[in-house]
Amino acid sequence: MRPAFTVCVYCGSRPGLTSAFAGVARQVGNWIGQHGGQLVYGGGKSGLMGLLADAALQAGAQVVGVIPKALVEKEWAHRGCSELHIVDTMHERKRMMAERADAFLALPGGIGTLEEFFEVWTWRQLGYHDKPIGLLNIAGYYDKLLAFLDSAVEQQFMGTWQMDLIRSGSDPSTLLRELVQAAGLTHTPQLDEI
Ligand code: AMP
Secondary structure, three states: OOOOOEEEEEOOOOOOOOHHHHHHHHHHHHHHHHOOOEEEEOOEOOHHHHHHHHHHHHOOOEEEEEEEHHHOOOOOEOOOOOEEEEEOOHHHHHHHHHHHOOEEEEOOOOHHHHHHHHHHHHHHHOOOOOOOEEEEOHHHOOHHHHHHHHHHHHOOOOOHHHHOOEEEEOOHHHHHHHHHHHOOOOOOHHHHOO
């Protein structure tokens, strides 16, 4: 069956300090599966990436993993994905992930996550795509980043319109629902029940 929507999720290849991060990765995977969606992610089994994919698979989502061959060992490619694409380069990975997505969501993570989030955001401001972008701010993880971005607006290196291209929030269901709606996609019947 064709998925109702496809969300590309960026998140840490490590689990992070608090169990809140693991919890939210599972919630996001679960939500996508319960709402008839498809997950596109980096194809790894480590850290939040693995927890997210396992939860999505368990909830019945189609899971598309895209991993560069150089990272197959390092990030433990997730062989349980519905589709696992082993690609030549990081650029190819990011392009395929972006092309397959209806919306993007970043969870807590390190430089890889941040780089991917900023890349789709800059692509959006340049008009390369018009897909919604979310930042899930769990346990205040992104508070300082958001404060810094506000200061970049104050210092006139950014406009408020650029900030308006991303949505941040701390509730996974609310943010996911907003992203799917902003992508103009039809909801599955369960969408408003959960
Ligand atoms: P991290 O948030 O650093 O744990 O990385 C999360 C994911 O981002 C991993 O799958 C990394 O392979 C990926 N990633 C994407 N672009 C980069 C990059 N330029 N540097 C490091 N990791 C990256």
